[in-house]
Amino acid sequence: MNASEIYKPEANQRIPQFSAGDTVRVNFRIREGDRERVQAFQGVCIRLNHGNGPAANFTVRRITAGIGIERIFPLHSPLIESVEVTRYGSVRRAKLYYLRGLQGRAARIKELNPAQRRRAMEAQAAAEARREEARLTAEAEALEQAAAEAEELTEDDEADAETMAEVEEVPADEEPEAESGEQPEE
Numbered sequence: 178m179n180a181s182e183i184y185k186p187e188a189n190q191r192i193p194q195f196s197a198g199d200t201v202r203v204n205f206r207i208r209e210g211d212r213e214r215v216q217a218f219q220g221v222c223i224r225l226n227h228g229n230g231p232a233a234n235f236t237v238r239r240i241t242a243g244i245g246i247e248r249i250f251p252l253h254s255p256l257i258e259s260v261e262v263t264r265y266g267s268v269r270r271a272k273l274y275y276l277r278g279l280q281g282r283a284a285r286i287k288e289l290n291p292a293q294r295r296r297a298m299e300a301q302a303a304a305e306a307r308r309e310e311a312r313l314t315a316e317a318e319a320l321e322q323a324a325a326e327a328e329e330l331t332e333d334d335e336a337d338a339e340t341m342a343e344v345e346e347v348p349a350d351e352e353p354e355a356e357s358g359e360q361p362e363e
Contacts, residue, residue, distance in 0.1 A: 191259040194301040195219065197222055197273050198266030198286050201239060203250055204258040215258050218248055221266070221286060223273040225252075238276060240284070245277060264295050265289040 195201055202219040227233045233252035237278030238245060250257060266286040276284050289297060 192257065192304060193262055194297075194304045195222060195260070195262045197224055197270030197271055200264040200266065201237060202261045203248075204259055204260070205250065206256045213277050216362055219263070220246075220248075220304075221273070221276065223247070223276060224271070238273075240280075243280075265294050267293070 200220065200223050201222050204215050204217050207214055207216050218239070220237040223236050223238045225233070225235045229252075231253060234249050235252060236247055236249050238247045240246070240285060265288065265341055267289050273286075288294075339348060
């Protein structure tokens with residue numbers, strides 16, 4: 178059995194469509210004891226893993242003080258405050274592990290030209306519209322199902338009331354007769 182069959186995650190509305198090679202800023206909620214803060218991590222997305230399933234994650238790499246730092250973020254985590262795409266990169270591979278061995282100018286990724294960037298933004302807007310439509314459809318179906326269940330419960334309650342009306346009640350002033358073998362106490 179696959180995890181995606183058991184749990185169907187809803188698309189996080191705060192995460193835009195992006196791919197490997199894009200420079201992203203991830204605002205991630207961090208808990209330190211009883212305090213909570215939002216920390217930004219900006220770098221190049223070097224891979225997306227497991228697509229849209231519940232185990233989906235992405236890796237972001239940045240260079241700080243000449244040292245490469247990579248961080249893996251779960252895509253459907255409620256701790257992700259937002260993801261912003263700052264640059265759309267033009268790459269030919271889905272996994273950019275070769276960047277680990279490069280430094281400086283060699284590690285730069287070519288940016289999409291304006292026409293390609295516009296198409297990417299239009300595709301992102303269309304994907305958001307589809308997600309919103311799917312969310313509204315799911316809400317409508319849930320409301321219809323809840324109404325059907327409520328109607329079914331009402332019908333069951335009416336049937337129970339009819340059954341109860343048919344049952345004869347024992348009057349309170351009459352005492353039940355003693356069973357054979359028992360003598361009433363006097």
